Structures are given as structure tokens and as C-alpha cells.
Amino acid sequence: xxxxxxxxxxxxxEDAVRNMRLEEMVYKTARAALDQAGVLRSxxxxxxxxxxxxxxxxxxxxxLLAAPAGAYLKDEMRVTDSGLTGLHLGAMRVASGDLGLGLxxxxxxxxxxxxxxxxxxxxxxxxxxxxxxNFAIAEGLYxxxxxxxxxxxxxxxxxxxxxxxAVAQRNPRAVKRPVKSIDEISTTEMxxxxxxxxxxxxxxxxxxxxxLASGDWVRKHPDIKPLAKIAxxxxxxxxxxxDAQRLNDIDFFTQTMQxxxxxxxxxxxxxLDFVELDSQNAWVDLMLSEVFKNASNVALSPSGGxxxxxxxxxxxxxxxxxAVLQVSDLAGANQIV
Amino acid sequence: MKRxxxxxxxxxxxxxxARYDEKTYPELAQQAVTLTLKxxxxxxxxxxxxxxxxxxxxxxxxxxxDKWAVDYVWARGKPFMRVHTGGATGGSAFQAAYSHxxxxxxxxxxxxxxxxxxxxxxxxxxLNLIWDQFYEQDFALNTVTMTALAAQRYMSKYxxxxxxxxxxxxRARRNAMNNPSAHLKGDxxxxxxxxxPRVSWPYKRFDICPRSAGAAAMILTTEHLARxxxxxxxxxxxxxxxxxxxxxxxxxGPYADTDFADFSELKxxxxxxxxxxxxxxxxxxxQTVEIYDPFSSFQFxxxxxLGFCESGTAQKLSDEGVFDMxxxxxxxxxxxxxxxxxxxxxxxxxxxxxxxxxxxxxxxMQVKNTHNALATAIGGSTQFFTVTMLSDExxxxxxxx
Numbered sequence: 168x169x170x171x172x173x174x175x176x177x178x179x180x181e182d183a184v185r186n187m188r189l190e191e192m193v194y195k196t197a198r199a200a201l202d203q204a205g206v207l208r209s210x211x212x213x214x215x216x217x218x219x220x221x222x223x224x225x226x227x228x229x230x231l232l233a234a235p236a237g238a239y240l241k242d243e244m245r246v247t248d249s250g251l252t253g254l255h256l257g258a259m260r261v262a263s264g265d266l267g268l269g270l271x272x273x274x275x276x277x278x279x280x281x282x283x284x285x286x287x288x289x290x291x292x293x294x295x296x297x298x299x300x301n302f303a304i305a306e307g308l309y310x311x312x313x314x315x316x317x318x319x320x321x322x323x324x325x326x327x328x329x330x331x332x333a334v335a336q337r338n339p340r341a342v343k344r345p346v347k348s349i350d351e352i353s354t355t356e357m358x359x360x361x362x363x364x365x366x367x368x369x370x371x372x373x374x375x376x377x378x379l380a381s382g383d384w385v386r387k388h389p390d391i392k393p394l395a396k397i398a399x400x401x402x403x404x405x406x407x408x409x410d411a412q413r414l415n416d417i418d419f420f421t422q423t424m425q426x427x428x429x430x431x432x433x434x435x436x437x438x439l440d441f442v443e444l445d446s447q448n449a450w451v452d453l454m455l456s457e458v459f460k461n462a463s464n465v466a467l468s469p470s471g472g473x474x475x476x477x478x479x480x481x482x483x484x485x486x487x488x489x490a491v492l493q494v495s496d497l498a499g500a501n502q503i504v
Numbered sequence: 505m506k507r508x509x510x511x512x513x514x515x516x517x518x519x520x521x522a523r524y525d526e527k528t529y530p531e532l533a534q535q536a537v538t539l540t541l542k543x544x545x546x547x548x549x550x551x552x553x554x555x556x557x558x559x560x561x562x563x564x565x566x567x568x569x570d571k572w573a574v575d576y577v578w579a580r581g582k583p584f585m586r587v588h589t590g591g592a593t594g595g596s597a598f599q600a601a602y603s604h605x606x607x608x609x610x611x612x613x614x615x616x617x618x619x620x621x622x623x624x625x626x627x628x629x630x631l632n633l634i635w636d637q638f639y640e641q642d643f644a645l646n647t648v649t650m651t652a653l654a655a656q657r658y659m660s661k662y663x664x665x666x667x668x669x670x671x672x673x674x675r676a677r678r679n680a681m682n683n684p685s686a687h688l689k690g691d692x693x694x695x696x697x698x699x700x701p702r703v704s705w706p707y708k709r710f711d712i713c714p715r716s717a718g719a720a721a722m723i724l725t726t727e728h729l730a731r732x733x734x735x736x737x738x739x740x741x742x743x744x745x746x747x748x749x750x751x752x753x754x755x756x757g758p759y760a761d762t763d764f765a766d767f768s769e770l771k772x773x774x775x776x777x778x779x780x781x782x783x784x785x786x787x788x789x790x791q792t793v794e795i796y797d798p799f800s801s802f803q804f805x806x807x808x809x810l811g812f813c814e815s816g817t818a819q820k821l822s823d824e825g826v827f828d829m830x831x832x833x834x835x836x837x838x839x840x841x842x843x844x845x846x847x848x849x850x851x852x853x854x855x856x857x858x859x860x861x862x863x864x865x866x867x868x869m870q871v872k873n874t875h876n877a878l879a880t881a882i883g884g885s886t887q888f889f890t891v892t893m894l895s896d897e898x899x900x901x902x903x904x905x
Binding site for chain 2: 168213214220221224225226227229230231233234238239240241242243244245246247248252255256258259260261262263264265285288289290291292293400401402403404405406407408419422
């Protein structure tokens with residue numbers, strides 16, 4: 168794709184942002200991305216939002232938040248899947264040739280809402296909702312399947328969390344927390360067997376914004392140096408039912424990763440320097456890490472991933488922001504050399 | 505990847521009605537997909553990506569119901585995203601689908617949506633929740649009272665009468681008699697509208713759209729594939745949108761950038777859409793429009809801000825029959841949103857009906873010699889707008905003309 172990231176900003180990481188309203192968080196983050204890019208809001212021609220009504224506790228959350236996100240009197244569109252999906256759509260809007268310079272903005276202030284209740288209402292009402300399906304149970308089912316397939320020990324899972332927490336503490340954008348020992352993690356409360364509380368990445372509040380520019384725009388503004396090129400995007404959805412077939416299946420992840428590599432003009436996973444994985448718990452992280460077991464040069468989640476900060480809805484876009492900072496040599500203490 | 509021209513090659517919609525008790529939400533979406541694939545003459549194996557058009561989920565009480573529909577619309581393993589911009593959702597989803605193909609990322613995409621507003625006892629209670637919980641919900645704001653305020657302001661500015669709004673309803677219901685999918689239709693008189701129960705001045709019940717259930721879908725593809733698959737595709741020649749502040753009070757007065765009575769923010773989106781499509785003389789080059797009109801008050805300010813006539817003059821043209829089926833610019837041959845409003849799909853239906861006009865598939869609703877048809881969608885506090893142009897030739901040709 169002939170699309171570039173010329174500005175990126177993340178809201179300061181906190182477990183809970185309680186001293187400002189969501190629209191203030193969003194405004195400050197969008198503003199910071201524009202400032203970093205060195206462009207004015209009046210220069211952008213569109214905004215792509217990624218936000219969830221249910222987490223924001225509003226019928227149409229963009230009604231209030233579009234303007235603070237920079238979309239006042241701009242061509243604006245919103246997706247509700249995840250922050251990273253917003254980046255995918257934003258990149259395609261730019262690549263279409265109709266739009267030249269825009270913002271992608273996503274946020275999450277879930278500290279003030281019952282996230283597990285929201286997850287429960289996501290379940291269809293006939294089969295899944297009566298069994299009280301929510302994130303914890305879904306993750307527990309997945310972890311159990313991973314355990315059955317791989318026979319990983321609890322100690323290995325706890326060690327994965329411990330390692331990610333340690334990496335995260337080198338990330339200047341992470342929530343500062345003490346790194347728990349493997350023993351501490353292994354003895355946390357059992358949530359949904361074999362998933363323990365300590366296996367999950369703590370959910371945080373946060374926001375992310377990126378300024379995207381077309382190749383034409385970049386070539387007309389040689390004074391502005393792009394931070395990164397969006398070399399490729401790829402994504403896919405899996406089936407809804409959480410049956411054994413689905414829980415066993417990371418084929419789509421593997422296929423999508425391969426497609427992105429091909430589209431980027433790379434040959435194999437070995438051509439990657441690093442990958443930022445979106446894992447909500449250590450079982451998932453171990454499973455996804457398996458895909459890279461033969462690519463020994465690939466650094467996995469150098470930011471610490473969701474253990475650095477995990478603004479649930481926009482963690483994927485946060486990962487993309489970390490990737491932009493890495494390739495532009497702006498990551499700071501966790502910079503890969 | 506290179507920018508590609510984009511065309512619609514297949515459309516499908518269910519009949520719209522108050523309830524679909526015999527189908528679940530994903531089954532409803534599936535029905536629209538089946539009809540669309542048949543119309544396009546392709547299978548899901550040929551579809552590269554799926555865009556789901558769905559507005560607030562609170563009507564049904566299933567958060568992210570689009571994911572429930574993944575298996576039903578055969579999206580498993582494909583790129584999938586849900587677009588949601590309130591009432592403008594369908595317009596935005598269509599434009600997102602356009603971006604998938606125009607960007608060169610994908611060749612053939614499906615955009616599908618479904619809604620069932622009557623799953624909730626009163627949609628207006630749910631629509632009160634779109635407002636700020638601290639300052640606005642207690643004012644009993646909903647989409648009816650919100651737009652009634654704008655209608656009052658418009659009437660004050662231009663002297664519009666309730667009879668002139670009633671005439672819009674009469675035309676819409678009459679047009680809908682030719683639309684087998686329409687929810688409300690019939691040969692009614694202006695007196696019937698005026699005598700229907702008062703809801704929120706100036707609105708009576710007949711000035712207000714129904715709460716509809718149903719689904720719609722479209723297939724978009726590249727110019728190359730469209731020419732292979734379809735004898736008369738509808739090319740997407742213009743796409744634009746604009747978003748305003750939620751606060752209606754900030755959209756009036758001497759210091760405001762826009763006026764919420766006039767939908768004047770629509771002007772910039774229309775300008776961009778027409779620039780892309782090469783439209784310079786609207787009344788000559790555009791043969792019909794499918795505009796988003798859930799209330800009888802929505803047609804006049806839209807037609808004016810789109811540029812079809814001067815501010816405050818649409819009501820007179822309406823009285824003179826200019827917007828009738830045999831007038832110079834047939835407006836909403838399908839009956840429009842006044843007759844059918846499944847909110848999360850309504851904007852998509854506007855694009856669908858505009859595409860059908862260009863493709864010559866509108867049957868009894870057909871406007872003869874349609875080369876360009878315009879579709880709009882509106883959402884939020886009348887703050888999100890999309891404008892989309894469908895044409896019988898791709899953009900490069902339209903621009904050269």
C-alpha cells in the first residue's frame with residue numbers, strides 16, 4: 168500500500184483514567200498525533216474511528232466523540248470491531264486515492280463499565296447466554312483446549328506472564344507495576360480452569376491516534392518525514408461458535424500472517440524483525456508464539472504486549488503504534504537495535 | 505496495489521415489515537445475502553471480504569450481533585468489519601466496501617446488514633440513550649423530538665406549512681406502492697396526514713417513518729469483473745461524507761459554521777462527491793435521488809444543501825410536482841425512509857435503490873434513462889452525512905465528459 172504513518176500518539180498508560188472524561192482523553196490523543204506529524208487539523212480530509220458503544224455506555228458513541236477525535240466537519244467513518252480494524256479501514260480509505268491525509272483514532276475507558284457483563288450480552292440469547300458466557304469463560308475454554316493440545320505446564324504459562332511483565336517494565340509507555348514471580352502468578356485465583364487471574368493481562372484505559380498520509384501527499388510534503396509505511400494489512404474473522412473446531416483453530420491467524428508477509432513483499436517470517444502479538448492471556452500468547460518457533464530472529468512483543476498496557480478495545484492499535492515507534496527508532500528503552 | 509474503479513453487480517433485500525418472528529437476526533441477514541449472490545450470479549467463494557452494516561445493537565439486546573451473523577453470511581475466514589455511524593451506517597458501510605475495492609486490496613466484496621427495531625418495545629426509549637447521560641437524556645430527546653426542533657426552525661426560516669410536509673408523505677406512500685419491499689405504502693391524502701395523531705409539533709404520526717425489520721446486501725467489484733459479470737453495472741463514481749458536532753445548539757446562530765435546520769454541512773460532502781463524479785449540472789446530469797428521509801421534514805433541506813435548488817425553494821418545487829415520479833427529479837421512487845426504516849440498513853437500501861435505477865432493475869419504480877443516481881444517509885443528531893453517486897459509466901469516463 169502506498170500509505171504512510173506520519174504521526175502517532177498514545178494516551179499515558181493508566182489502569183484507570185478517573186480524572187478526565189473520555190472526550191478529553193480522545194481529544195488530547197488526537198491532538199498529540201497531529202502535533203507529532205506537524206500538521207493542522209484543517210489539513211486533514213477524513214477521520215476513521217474505532218470504538219465500541221457498549222464499552223462507552225452510549226447508543227452511538229461517535230455522536231459525542233467524533234468532534235474531539237478531530238472529525239468536526241470532516242469525512243468520518245467508524246468501525247466497531249477493534250482499534251486495529253480502524254487502521255485497516257483508514258489505510259484503505261487513503262489507498263483508494265480519494266482521501267490524502269487523515270486520522271485513525273480509537274479509545275477504551277473500560278475501568279468505569281462492567282466489561283464482563285458487556286461480554287455476556289454479546290452472547291446470542293438462545294444457547295450461549297443461558298450458560299453465562301463471558302470473556303473469562305471463553306478464555307478458559309480456549310486455555311483448556313490449548314492445554315489439551317500442548318500439555319504445557321502451569322509453570323510454563325506463569326513463566327510466560329512473568330517474562331512479558333518484565334519486558335513491559337522496560338517500555339516507557341507501560342503501566343508501572345511490580346513484576347510478579349512465577350510462584351505468585353501460579354497461585355492466583357482460578358477463574359475458569361485452567362485460566363487463573365494471573366494469566367490474564369490487566370485491562371487498562373487508554374487511547375491511540377495515528378495520522379495517515381497517501382504516498383502522493385508525502386511526496387508533495389518532503390519536509391515531513393514518514394514514521395512508517397503501511398506495507399501490508401490482512402485480517403480475517405473466525406466462526407462465532409466456540410466449539411472444539413474453533414478452539415483448536417489458529418489456521419486463520421497463520422494464513423493471515425502469511426498473506427500480510429506476501430503483500431509486504433517479504434519471503435517468510437524470518438524476514439520480520441519483531442511481532443507485536445495481541446494476547447489477552449498467557450495461554451493465547453503461548454499458542455500464537457508457536458507460529459514463530461522456527462523464526463528464531465523474530466522478537467516477540469518487545470513492548471511487553473498487553474502486559475505493558477491493555478486498553479482492551481484498542482490494544483491492537485496500541486500494538487501497531489508500538490510497531491511504528493520501533494521502525495522509526497522512537498521506541499525508547501525497549502527499542503530493538 | 506493500484507486504485508481500481510468500483511461497480512455494483514448485485515443487490516438483494518428482504519421485504520421490510522414490523523416483525524420477523526420466524527427468523528433470527530443472522531437468518532435475516534443470510535436471506536439478503538442469498539438474494540444478492542443470486543442477483544450477482546456469483547458464489548461466496550468469489551467474495552474476498554465482508555462489510556457488515558449495523559447500527560445500535562440495543563434494539564435487539566445482542567451486543568455485536570454482527571459476529572453472531574458471521575457463519576450465516578458465510579464470512580468465516582474472510583476479512584470482516586462492522587461499520588456503524590448511527591442512521592448513516594448503511595451509507596458509510598457502502599463507502600467502506602467501496603474503499604476495500606478502490607484501494608486495490610480486494611476485488612469483490614459483500615456489504616450486508618440487518619435490523620429489527622421492534623425487538624424492543626419502544627425504539628425511541630433506546631434512541632434516548634444516544635444522548636449524553638448527564639445533560640441531555642432527561643430532556644426526553646429522541647430522534648423524533650430532535651428532528652422536530654430542526655423542522656420548527658426550518659418552518660420559521662422559510663414559511664413551510666404542515667400541508668407541504670404532508671405532501672411529501674403522500675408522494676412517498678404513493679411511490680412505495682411500486683416497491684414490493686416497502687413497509688408502508690398506500691394512496692393517502694394530505695388530510696390523512698394532517699389528521700393522524702400529533703406526536704411532536706409539527707410531526708403527526710404519518711410524518712414519521714415506521715420501525716422496520718429486514719435486511720439488505722450488495723456486491724461490489726472491480727470494473728474488469730463487473731464488465732464480465734453484469735450487462736449494466738452501477739459504477740460508484742462519487743463517495744463523500746461529513747460529520748458535525750453532536751450539539752444542536754452549536755449549529756445555529758450568527759457564529760455557527762452550519763445551520764441544523766438546513767443540513768448545511770451536507771454542502772461540503774455533496775461538493776466533493778460531485779467533483780469526483782464530474783457532476784456540474786445536477787438537474788440535468790442526475791436523473792433520480794434516493795435520499796434519507798425518516799421524517800417528512802428531511803427532503804427540503806437535503807435537496808437544497810445538495811444543490812438541486814436554492815434554500816427555501818424546495819417546498820414550492822415539491823408542491824409543483826418537480827419531485828414526483830413524472831417530475832423533473834423523481835425523489836425516492838422506492839418510497840424512501842418515510843416508508844421503510846430498518847435503521848442500520850436504511851442507508852444501504854438508499855444506495856441499493858440508486859444502483860438498481862442505474863442498472864435498469866427498478867421495474868415499476870424505474871426512472872427512464874437513468875445515468876446517474878444519488879444516495880444519501882444521515883445519522884446521529886442529524887450530524888453524520890454520506891453522499892454517494894452511482895453511474896452507468898466509471899469515474900474516468902464521467903470526469904472526461
